[in-house]
Amino acid sequence: MKAFSNFHPVVIFIYFIAVFSVSMFIQNPVYLFISMTGSFLFLCVLNTIKTTIISFLKYIPFTVLITILNPLFSHNGATPLFFINDNAFTLEALIYGSVLALMILCVIFWFKCFNIIFNSEKILFLFGKISPKISLIFSMALHFIPNFSKYFNEVLSVQKKMKSNSKLKLYINCFSAVITHSFETSVDTADSMSARGHSTGKVTNFGRFRFKTNDFILLISIITLIILTYIAIVADNTKVVYYPVIIFSNSGISAFISYISFAVLCFLPGIYEIKEDLKWKYSISKI
Amino acid sequence: MEVFNIKNLSFSYPKSSEKALDNINFTVEQGDLILLCGESGSGKSTLLKMLKPQLTPEGNIAGEIIFKGKNLKELSKKESAEKIGFVMQNPDSQIVTDKVYHELSFAMENLAYDKEKIRLKTGEMASFFGLSNVFNNDTNNLSGGQKQLLNLASVLTLQPEILILDEPTSQIDPLSAQNFINILKNLNRDFGITVIISEHNLEEVFDFASKVIVLEKGKVCACNTPDKILKELKRNNENHPIINALPVSLRVYNILNKNIDDKVPLNIKEGRKFLQENFNADIKKLHETDLIDNKKKNAVITLKNIYFRYEKNGSDILKDFNLSIKKGEIYAVLGANGSGKSTAVKIISGILKAYHGKVKIYKNENVMYLPQDPLTLFIKDKIIDDFELSDNKGKINETSHILGIEHLLNKHPYDLSGGEIQKAALAKLLLFNPSVLILDEPTKGIDAFAKDELKIILKNLQKEGVTIIIVTHDTEFACSVSDRCGLLFNGNIIAENSTKEFFGGNGFYTTSANKMSRGFYENAVLFEDIIKLCNLNGEKNAE
Numbered sequence: 001m002k003a004f005s006n007f008h009p010v011v012i013f014i015y016f017i018a019v020f021s022v023s024m025f026i027q028n029p030v031y032l033f034i035s036m037t038g039s040f041l042f043l044c045v046l047n048t049i050k051t052t053i054i055s056f057l058k059y060i061p062f063t064v065l066i067t068i069l070n071p072l073f074s075h076n077g078a079t080p081l082f083f084i085n086d087n088a089f090t091l092e093a094l095i096y097g098s099v100l101a102l103m104i105l106c107v108i109f110w111f112k113c114f115n116i117i118f119n120s121e122k123i124l125f126l127f128g129k130i131s132p133k134i135s136l137i138f139s140m141a142l143h144f145i146p147n148f149s150k151y152f153n154e155v156l157s158v159q160k161k162m163k164s165n166s167k168l169k170l171y172i173n174c175f176s177a178v179i180t181h182s183f184e185t186s187v188d189t190a191d192s193m194s195a196r197g198h199s200t201g202k203v204t205n206f207g208r209f210r211f212k213t214n215d216f217i218l219l220i221s222i223i224t225l226i227i228l229t230y231i232a233i234v235a236d237n238t239k240v241v242y243y244p245v246i247i248f249s250n251s252g253i254s255a256f257i258s259y260i261s262f263a264v265l266c267f268l269p270g271i272y273e274i275k276e277d278l279k280w281k282y283s284i285s286k287i
Numbered sequence: 288m289e290v291f292n293i294k295n296l297s298f299s300y301p302k303s304s305e306k307a308l309d310n311i312n313f314t315v316e317q318g319d320l321i322l323l324c325g326e327s328g329s330g331k332s333t334l335l336k337m338l339k340p341q342l343t344p345e346g347n348i349a350g351e352i353i354f355k356g357k358n359l360k361e362l363s364k365k366e367s368a369e370k371i372g373f374v375m376q377n378p379d380s381q382i383v384t385d386k387v388y389h390e391l392s393f394a395m396e397n398l399a400y401d402k403e404k405i406r407l408k409t410g411e412m413a414s415f416f417g418l419s420n421v422f423n424n425d426t427n428n429l430s431g432g433q434k435q436l437l438n439l440a441s442v443l444t445l446q447p448e449i450l451i452l453d454e455p456t457s458q459i460d461p462l463s464a465q466n467f468i469n470i471l472k473n474l475n476r477d478f479g480i481t482v483i484i485s486e487h488n489l490e491e492v493f494d495f496a497s498k499v500i501v502l503e504k505g506k507v508c509a510c511n512t513p514d515k516i517l518k519e520l521k522r523n524n525e526n527h528p529i530i531n532a533l534p535v536s537l538r539v540y541n542i543l544n545k546n547i548d549d550k551v552p553l554n555i556k557e558g559r560k561f562l563q564e565n566f567n568a569d570i571k572k573l574h575e576t577d578l579i580d581n582k583k584k585n586a587v588i589t590l591k592n593i594y595f596r597y598e599k600n601g602s603d604i605l606k607d608f609n610l611s612i613k614k615g616e617i618y619a620v621l622g623a624n625g626s627g628k629s630t631a632v633k634i635i636s637g638i639l640k641a642y643h644g645k646v647k648i649y650k651n652e653n654v655m656y657l658p659q660d661p662l663t664l665f666i667k668d669k670i671i672d673d674f675e676l677s678d679n680k681g682k683i684n685e686t687s688h689i690l691g692i693e694h695l696l697n698k699h700p701y702d703l704s705g706g707e708i709q710k711a712a713l714a715k716l717l718l719f720n721p722s723v724l725i726l727d728e729p730t731k732g733i734d735a736f737a738k739d740e741l742k743i744i745l746k747n748l749q750k751e752g753v754t755i756i757i758v759t760h761d762t763e764f765a766c767s768v769s770d771r772c773g774l775l776f777n778g779n780i781i782a783e784n785s786t787k788e789f790f791g792g793n794g795f796y797t798t799s800a801n802k803m804s805r806g807f808y809e810n811a812v813l814f815e816d817i818i819k820l821c822n823l824n825g826e827k828n829a830e
Binding site: 136140143147150151154155157158159161176180184185186189191197199201206 | 339342364365369373375377380382384388392394395396397398400401402405406409427438442445636638656658660662668676677719
């Protein structure tokens with residue numbers, strides 16, 4: 001069990017929204033670089049360092065591709081490097097391409113972390129806060145889909161043993177048989193639901209989560225850090241203009257504070273995991 | 288105090304002139320355990336569903352059902368959901384959500400219990416039912432037995448006053464079934480929960496019941512305490528079909544005892560005592576006349592050093608698995624849940640491929656496989672349409688006549704009972720002229736009557752030269768039908784012998800008849816064996 005996933009789902013969700021809001025929409029390489037290293041560290045702690053590096057290496061061709069594709073299609077920019085079919089291949093477009101690539105990589109890596117931390121239970125809990133019905137449907141779907149494909153494969157494997165004239169026809173027949181089967185079992189499921197008091201009135205949404213002091217502290221920290229980050233962003237103090245020439249406005253102390261706050265925000269889960277890990281090791285050594 | 292009082296209850300389904308239930312009267316006292324039995328289609332499920340308002344089918348209802356002094360109709364939805372718990376037959380289709388803990392909390396969520404109570408109850412139920420170690424798991428990954436326990440636990444979270452169970456153990460393996468029934472007995476004895484249960488397999492629950500009700504064609508044909516039920520049944524009909532489904536001790540007693548007023552042996556322990564007190568044991572063993580010499584026969588299928596696993600990094604399901612099936616025999620593969628029985632036959636039938644080892648099927652042998660869920664064989668809306676998919680259309684009439692399913696040909700596969708669908712599936716396979724038939728759990732969910740029919744069909748097929756492999760949990764069935772048996776454990780066959788020797792030699796993995804006659808007679812593995820031996824030996828103190 002990862003320490004960070006023990007926080008309350010609402011807090012974790014707000015954390016990811018905060019990080020994504022900067023990583024997805026602010027095209028400033030400094031933020032992106034901070035965000036990238038943060039997600040890399042977090043993923044290293046969640047998985048092993050080796051698998052993280054391997055998955056990082058796998059994305060390099062993809063990153064290069066995006067970096068090169070942008071200047072091939074976008075010919076804006078003041079500094080042409082060379083010409084292809086009378087179209088300029090500009091330095092600005094190349095840099096913008098690499099920033100885009102970094103941004104996509106950031107989002108992918110944060111999503112990897114999100115997937116590990118945010119299991120279906122947490123998703124259901126969040127949905128349940130909004131609408132218990134949607135939450136239940138989601139949960140039923142998670143139960144139904146694997147069952148459906150399992151039964152389909154079972155029918156198919158049995159039917160393949162029977163001599164059949166066309167493969168397509170066989171698949172269609174099997175599919176319709178499995179649909180019939182699902183309808184039949186769903187009658188039972190519906191019975192079982194109403195037998196256990198479904199749709200008799202008010203419902204509660206049970207989640208096994210409690211809002212602890214730790215959650216409160218984390219929530220406050222997240223909000224403070226993200227506000228500090230956004231002060232500079234809203235004031236355009238960290239704005240980067242790519243076309244026609246790159247203008248990098250890193251004016252004043254507010255930009256510096258913004259970078260630092262965002263860095264703290266991004267490294268927070270990774271550092272927290274390492275801290276908890278050390279704590280555990282220390283407590284073991286005391287025994 | 289009365290929990291249920293059922294007065295002159297009759298019911299017929301819409302558009303049907305036949306009465307599914309006909310003038311039913313009985314009462315259920317607080318703390319009772321009522322056992323409801325009867326053949327498939329006798330109206331057991333319909334009757335049980337009448338007692339749970341949410342499940343009551345559409346149709347014409349006459350008569351009254353009084354629940355704790357109040358008409359059942361007057362109960363609010365919430366009350367009836369809370370006070371009357373219902374567990375159905377199929378473990379899979381009752382599960383609603385994706386996680387075990389969510390399934391446990393589902394009923395309480397519906398009735399808006401507060402969070403602290405839900406937290407407490409889910410934990411309590413998981414501990415009591417031994418589900419703690421799967422608490423966070425997906426419901427899809429549970430075994431059949433665990434699923435059914437989960438269904439029971441989930442219903443019990445509401446603390447119902449009465450629990451209604453419709454053949455809860457028919458789809459799960461015997462060991463899990465025993466566990467399930469034991470928990471039920473415990474709930475009834477220690478927690479005072481009133482239970483109404485319908486069952487095919489009466490061996491486990493019969494002696495514990497406070498009242499047994501036998502249904503026949505929608506009518507109550509006997510309703511009495513377990514020790515008096517046999518007498519009442521025989522008064523109506525000397526050879527009532529349900530007698531064959533009673534526990535083995537009772538069946539032995541029924542045949543051998545002329546004086547029906549004695550103390551009736553209700554379980555294996557009392558049956559053993561009955562044998563020892565009333566019969567001599569000079570002849571210990573039946574003389575075997577029809578032992579087939581298997582060594583001389585040719586093998587039709589051989590498996591050598593088979594290794595198989597489902598996932599690359601998983602553990603081996605079959606390890607160094609060897610098997611040789613002889614021409615014309617009926618071979619039963621037995622073993623616990625997850626021992627790899629089904630996997631082994633799927634490899635023989637070619638559905639799965641072993642990653643190491645050799646499967647040899649001799650020339651001209653046409654192997655057909657009847658899967659655990661016979662419904663997977665049917666992909667059309669009518670049985671007859673499915674039969675016509677095969678090349679051998681001329682044989683349809685003949686085959687369905689032999690199996691006695693002519694009247695079912697125009698029905699939808701889902702409208703058939705467990706025994707009927709098994710026969711229809713068998714018929715479909717026979718259209719392909721198999722020389723080797725593989726049956727995976729053919730007795731799952733079918734009653735004693737259908738089992739006997741199936742036994743006769745298989746024996747007849749054997750006479751026609753068909754080799755049959757059966758995978759089963761059902762020791763009684765394997766014992767009565769097979770020539771040889773093999774016990775699968777930890778990936779290979781650890782014991783293999785002719786059926787009599789196999790069951791006679793096993794200490795625990797054996798039939799009830801053998802458990803009962805153990806130490807008194809040798810290798811009496813079938814009910815018929817005990818009868819023969821008793822008749823040979825004669826009664827004690829006979830003039």
